[in-house]
Amino acid sequence: VLRSAILASDGYVERVKGEEGHKEELIARGRPIEQALVFAGLSAGLSExxxxxxxxxxxxxxxDANRRFGGMLVLEKDAGMAYFSGAPEVFLSGSRKSNVETEHSASIFxxxxxxxxxxxxxxxxxxRVPWHKDHFPTDDALLKLVGRAKVIGLVTFADTIRxxxxxxxxxxxxxxxxxxxATGDNKETxxxxxxxxxxxxxxxxxxxGAELADLSDDSLYELVMKDTVFARVTPADKLRIVRVLQNHGEVVAMTGDGVNDAPALKAASIGIAIGSGTDVAKDAADMVLLEDSFAVITDxxxxxxxLRDNIKKVFTYLVATTFGxxxxxxxxxxxxxxxxxxxTQILWTNLINGGPMNIAFAFEPLYPSAIKRSPRDFENARVLSPSVIKLILAVGLSTGLLLVGLFLFISKLGLPETEIRTMIFVGLSFDAIxxxxxxKSFGxxxxxxxFFSNRFLIVALLGSVFMIAIALFVPPVQFLLNTVPLSFRDIGILGLLGFADLFMVEFAKYIIYIRPVMRARSAIRV
Structure with missing residues (x-):
């Protein structure tokens, strides 16, 4: 059976020179099923x-995916023999019981x-069936020839689920x-x-696929949005599904590895070919996965x-602290x-203290609140979204109001202007920290x-504290920034101000990001 399956396919093996220092490699060419056949043959001692x-x-x-079989006409014992392989239904359908030797054989198959x-x-x-001409017939004559072919056996392929x-x-x-x-396999598999x-x-x-033929595009869209498994579909069916989804405003990523997937891969918003797939599929795709793993797409x-969330964090942090x-x-x-x-104090705060923290945000990990946002959520579509604008205003205003309150309070104490400005400078730096x-996370x-999920941010925060200390206690820097040393009591008060600002930012996050998600989940449960 395996020998006949190899004869019926056009898959083949070729030797490819390995990289320098490596031996030659055997590479199978053809559709994935044909590749599996020729490798199975080699394992069984049958060289293609x-x-x-x-x-x-x-x-x-x-x-051909539409007729669901292919074949090869070969010379066997000085006579022509046509070998076919394809969907079992083609050869074992009720109208073609003569394709097997006996009713008992049919039941076994x-x-x-x-x-x-x-x-x-x-x-x-x-x-297989004897055929004494030098080419295959076409159309109805081909179907009649297949109708006379005797089934030799079935070949099964186990796709191990990773x-x-x-x-x-x-x-x-x-x-x-x-x-x-959407697959060409039978519905049970x-x-x-x-x-x-x-x-x-x-x-x-x-x-x-037969169920899709009579559906209008709107009905097909409703079906695809309700059901998730489509079997025995042709390349035309896959292409139609992709286009119907796109016409209804969906962004479609299509994965595939065979020649039959090429039209849909080409039409999709992003076509993703599997690395072990056919060259036709790779050429039609926008991206090729070197690892044959669905997890790569998820990653x-x-x-x-x-990356998008971290860009928003950098933008929000930079604008909000400057706004304050x-x-x-x-x-x-x-x-x-x-x-x-x-x-000069503002520049020191923004560049020396805030700059490293801006860079550190790029290394923040992905938080569950970000991955759970729907792709349709406007938050995922734009960096400067309404929620980001609201958060910038909330953070900037809260920081500004706290600092204005501090300024009015210490001004009434009759402190020197240099000390007042130093306290506002340190207060602004603490608020930034x-x-x-x-x-670190909006949602x-x-x-x-x-706190330790981003070591770069920890280093940036410690560096900011260190630079504040330099600004307060190193004479040349004191002269440059016009600052004076502060007592531990003053620094403690400014620390409490920073905690108050932290509370205000957390409250703004809750109102803008967290509470709407909680309400949406409650509505779904109801």
């Missing part, structure tokens, strides 16, 4: 090249097919993406695999969410107060954030 030399090729019938598909295995049938596949699908669904399976990895539930069913989504200092200065000008902080700690309370 030797078989071809013993059975010279006369004509080739490439596999049917039982074997059912057992294999229920075990989530892919199955092809192999058949351990990380289920986790990757769950993470992708958690990220708000809808995962749909498709639904078993889909349930094993979490694409389908126990009560879900698999739809077939890419998570990394994208992390500006608010203090503008308030002083409006009410005719002395200048509360000098330009506490704000940075709070902004996660500080009580649930690991």
């Amino acid at each position: 090249s030797v078989i071809r030399s013993e059975h010279p090729t006369i004509d080739l019938l490439p596999f 049917t039982q074997a097919l059912n057992e294999a598909t229920s075990a989530s295995k892919r199955v092809i049938a192999v058949a 351990k990380e596949a289920g986790v990757a699908v769950a993470q992708m669904q958690e990220a708000g993406a809808r995962v749909v399976m 498709a639904i078993v695999v889909a349930r094993a990895v979490g694409i389908a539930n126990a009560n879900d069913i698999a739809r077939t 890419a989504i998570r990394e994208g969410r992390r 200092g500006t608010f203090v200065i503008v308030t002083a000008f409006v009410f005719g107060f002395p200048l509360p902080i000098l330009p 506490f704000t940075a700690v709070s902004l 996660t309370p500080i009580t649930q954030i690991s």
